[in-house]
Amino acid sequence: MAEQQIKVAVLGGGSFGTALASIAADNGAQVRQWMRDEVLVAQINQEHRNGRYLPHYAINPAVTASTDLQAVLEEAELVLIAIPSKAFRSVVQAAKPWLSASQILVSTTKGIEQDSFFLMSQVLEQETGFTHIGVIAGPNLASEIADKQLTATVIASADALTRTRVQQALGCRYFRVYASNDRHGVELGGALKNIYAIAAGMAAALGMGENTRSMLMTRALAEMSRFAVAQGANPMTFLGLAGVGDLIVTCSSSLSRNYRVGYAMGEGRSLEEAVSALGQVAEGVNTVKLVCAKAQEMGVYMPLAEGLYHVLFDGVPAKEMARTLMMGEQSSDVEFILPREAVQQAHQKNRGWHE
Numbered sequence: 001m002a003e004q005q006i007k008v009a010v011l012g013g014g015s016f017g018t019a020l021a022s023i024a025a026d027n028g029a030q031v032r033q034w035m036r037d038e039v040l041v042a043q044i045n046q047e048h049r050n051g052r053y054l055p056h057y058a059i060n061p062a063v064t065a066s067t068d069l070q071a072v073l074e075e076a077e078l079v080l081i082a083i084p085s086k087a088f089r090s091v092v093q094a095a096k097p098w099l100s101a102s103q104i105l106v107s108t109t110k111g112i113e114q115d116s117f118f119l120m121s122q123v124l125e126q127e128t129g130f131t132h133i134g135v136i137a138g139p140n141l142a143s144e145i146a147d148k149q150l151t152a153t154v155i156a157s158a159d160a161l162t163r164t165r166v167q168q169a170l171g172c173r174y175f176r177v178y179a180s181n182d183r184h185g186v187e188l189g190g191a192l193k194n195i196y197a198i199a200a201g202m203a204a205a206l207g208m209g210e211n212t213r214s215m216l217m218t219r220a221l222a223e224m225s226r227f228a229v230a231q232g233a234n235p236m237t238f239l240g241l242a243g244v245g246d247l248i249v250t251c252s253s254s255l256s257r258n259y260r261v262g263y264a265m266g267e268g269r270s271l272e273e274a275v276s277a278l279g280q281v282a283e284g285v286n287t288v289k290l291v292c293a294k295a296q297e298m299g300v301y302m303p304l305a306e307g308l309y310h311v312l313f314d315g316v317p318a319k320e321m322a323r324t325l326m327m328g329e330q331s332s333d334v335e336f337i338l339p340r341e342a343v344q345q346a347h348q349k350n351r352g353w354h355e
């Protein structure tokens with residue numbers, strides 16, 4: 001679909017970086033991928049395979065890998081950054097000498113920075129001061145994309161050039177790219193759903209049914225959009241691929257690392273055991289900590305996230321937490337229609353009937 005060959009740099013040698021590099025190459029781009037591991041670089045360049053993260057996937061030979069940031073970044077028009085949130089800023093800082101204001105910088109990372117509570121595009125903005133900045137998020141399990149299973153993502157940016165170039169560079173017969181200008185909402189959607197994917201994995205391992213999962217996902221969406229609106233995002237974004245789309249896939253699929261962490265804990269493993277068995281990043285573990293602290297600070301009601309926090313970090317059994325949540329205050333279904341406060345007030349007014 002791309003009209004002329006675009007030069008793309010991908011920072012990150014993990015599963016998503018590798019899948020994105022190959023999409024761009026399938027789409028006719030010249031792609032350079034940066035990673036730290038020289039063995040992996042040699043394997044990608046010689047065998048066109050990433051044995052550590054996507055071992056069964058044939059990478060497009062037009063992707064060349066390198067440990068040299070300068071070589072990867074110079075001449076790149078589009079830079080996709082697929083680095084876990086914990087290391088994101090340090091990688092951007094290392095890349096800075098070879099970044100320029102004419103480049104388009106796009107975060108693909110679904111996480112939040114520890115001390116600042118910054119989303120990754122905010123880190124990009126703060127570190128570079130550039131304007132062509134965007135994020136992508138959506139139902140994008142890397143291994144399914146690697147298999148060329150049909151899916152779509154959202155490029156979110158206030159900058160029209162960023163949106164258009166990413167649509168041109170990545171949109172292809174198995175990957176559609178939709179546009180949004182709610183960067184904050186799209187990025188929050190991607191980060192927040194990881195929390196609920198852990199809870200969904202746990203519920204599945206505990207033998208809870210499809211009604212339960214459906215309730216969990218829907219109430220998760222209510223919580224996510226409540227938090228995002230308090231942060232200045234547009235609630236309608238959560239009806240899109242980066243909201244409900246990504247929530248459905250990560251809460252339903254054992255290919256999701258966050259879901260797998262929850263599932264392992266539901267089977268009785270400790271958080272540490274679950275995370276170390278995974279061997280890859282599950283952003284939700286850190287995100288739930290940060291979001292619960294922020295929600296408390298801002299007075300945002302997030303019972304599911306708080307419940308999960310107590311299960312992960314305070315040793316509360318998941319089944320006990322589920323019972324507590326079920327007996328929590330009766331609330332509003334869609335609070336953008338009937339506010340939660342209206343339901344609470346009606347309860348106070350009509351006290352005594354059930355007691």
Ligand SMILES: NC(=O)C1=CN([C@@H]2O[C@H](COP(=O)(O)OP(=O)(O)OC[C@H]3O[C@@H](n4cnc5c(N)ncnc54)[C@H](O)[C@@H]3O)[C@@H](O)[C@H]2O)C=CC1
Nearest residue numbers: 013014015016017082084087108109110140141142280281
């Ligand atoms: N895997 C997936 O299905 C998807 C992942 N994402 C997001 O993409 C981000 C990256 O995830 P994956 O590629 O899946 O992770 P991964 O766990 O497969 O790989 C992480 C990569 O980052 C590298 N890395 C870690 N610390 C580094 C540092 N200090 N310097 C340089 N490189 C470092 C690792 O070596 C590895 O190559 C995450 O935030 C994730 O939420 C988004 C959509 C889909």
Ligand SMILES: O=C(CO)COP(=O)(O)O
Nearest residue numbers: 138139140141256257258
């Ligand atoms: O974001 C993802 C799919 O859209 C990947 O989820 P995990 O990080 O849980 O694997």
